[in-house]
Amino acid sequence: MGIGLKNRLAVGATPVPDVFIDTYMAGASGEYVKVYLYLLRHQQEEVSIGQIADALNHTEADVQRALAYWQRAGVLGTEVGEEAQRSFQETPGQQISPVSASTESLAGAGSFAPSTKTAAREAAACDMSRLTSNESFKQLIYIAQQYLNKLLTPTDCQILGNLYSNLGFSGELLEYLIEYCVQNHHTSLRYMEKVALGWHKRGIKDVEQAKASGRGYTKGSFAVMRAMGLSDRSPAEVESEFIEKWFWEYGFTRELIVEACSRTIRQIHKPSFDYADKILRDWKNAGVKSFRDVSELDKKRKEEGGAKRRQASAGSSRSSNRFHNLEEHGYDYDEMVWSMINGAQKTGGDDGTQ
Numbered sequence: 001m002g003i004g005l006k007n008r009l010a011v012g013a014t015p016v017p018d019v020f021i022d023t024y025m026a027g028a029s030g031e032y033v034k035v036y037l038y039l040l041r042h043q044q045e046e047v048s049i050g051q052i053a054d055a056l057n058h059t060e061a062d063v064q065r066a067l068a069y070w071q072r073a074g075v076l077g078t079e080v081g082e083e084a085q086r087s088f089q090e091t092p093g094q095q096i097s098p099v100s101a102s103t104e105s106l107a108g109a110g111s112f113a114p115s116t117k118t119a120a121r122e123a124a125a126c127d128m129s130r131l132t133s134n135e136s137f138k139q140l141i142y143i144a145q146q147y148l149n150k151l152l153t154p155t156d157c158q159i160l161g162n163l164y165s166n167l168g169f170s171g172e173l174l175e176y177l178i179e180y181c182v183q184n185h186h187t188s189l190r191y192m193e194k195v196a197l198g199w200h201k202r203g204i205k206d207v208e209q210a211k212a213s214g215r216g217y218t219k220g221s222f223a224v225m226r227a228m229g230l231s232d233r234s235p236a237e238v239e240s241e242f243i244e245k246w247f248w249e250y251g252f253t254r255e256l257i258v259e260a261c262s263r264t265i266r267q268i269h270k271p272s273f274d275y276a277d278k279i280l281r282d283w284k285n286a287g288v289k290s291f292r293d294v295s296e297l298d299k300k301r302k303e304e305g306g307a308k309r310r311q312a313s314a315g316s317s318r319s320s321n322r323f324h325n326l327e328e329h330g331y332d333y334d335e336m337v338w339s340m341i342n343g344a345q346k347t348g349g350d351d352g353t354q
Contacts (some may be wrong), residue, residue, distance in 0.1 A: 014041045019132050019157070023141065024075060024296065026178035027151045031058065036075065074153030128154075131161050136171045140164070147178050148187050156189045168205075176207045180214060198248035217247055220254040221231050227261035228271035242273040250284045326344065 016037070025033055034056050039047070049067075053060045070076045131137045140160060145152055152160075163169045169177070177199075181192045204210050223241050225231050235243060246257045260279040264272055286297050 016040060019128070021155075022073070022132065022138070023157070024073060024151060028069065028073075031056075031062060032066040032069050034058075035063055035181060036070055073151065127165075128157065128161055130343075131165065137161070137164055140174055143175055144178050147182050152341065157283045159189045159193050163193065167196065167200050170202075170206070173205070173207055173210060176210055180210070184240070195244075195248055198251070201251065216254075217244075219332055220247060220257065222263055223254055223258050227258045227265070228276075230271055232318075239273055242277055245281055247278070250280055252280060252283070256280075256283070256288070256294070257290070259291070 014037070020036070028036075033134050034061065035052060035058070038052055038056060052058070052063045056063075058066075066120075076245045079249075101123060137160075139241065141152060141157060144156075160174060160306060162286070163177075164171070174196075177192055177196055180194060181187070186192070199213065202213065204213055204330055221235060221240070222231070224243050224246075225233070225235055225239075243257075244251050252260075255277075257280065260276045260283070261271075263279055264276045283294065288294055288295075288297060
């Protein structure tokens, strides 16, 4: 005997973005999920915190916490979320429609682009709806969340998506990138993006090349510590950040970085990563790429310094011209001053006797 089922709830439907189910739902409390689903259901309407609280049998404080949670997770747009929080704290009856931004950031017609611009996202934003159906990329997102011990935000996913689609990094290479950064105590996707851009500039396309680059960086780190006179220990976290910036962000060779460290010791007679960073930043701004560039820059600065000293010397000479002119005319300067003093005293005495 066949069974016929009638879905009594099929009158209307509210689509839920796949990325919400795959990425965000499991880590959120059921109360927070209810709030998000309610907002999805009423995304074309204006709703208040009070309405949401009444519909879900929550307190208004519960709803505010849920909105704040989804905002931090990147599901609700930052601007809309902040306006919502301000308006409801000030005037609880005010109406808003916060989901208009949340659905853009999650689904967004298949793609979304964070407002913060970085080099990896100068190209067109990748199609996230296509990537969420890519098994290799979905596996990468899962692995990243395991390494980082957190749910990735849409911005995090966009960063990995651009590295995967626009820069052509394989899932294996991106997995190694995440592992490498986490092992070195860096868990920010922004930082990982900078490292990836450094690899891309140097033509690194696979894990073996990345490992070789990492070994080179380790040697460079030891060379820096030795140049600073600190070879008896490993770099501290803040020192590692400086070293990584010099290699990855500034793009200097080990030889140039060591030269900057050596100059630091010669000039201030103590190790200072801040001082070395000023030298390297100056070189970067001047377009230095090699020792030859450094030599030319040194020569230019020396010539400019010599010109300034000559100008200062000329000014000092002009200030003493009056004295020299007196000597050239055969005048006795001391005698002239003495005569002027005696003359003034005599005049004063005469005035006093009148």
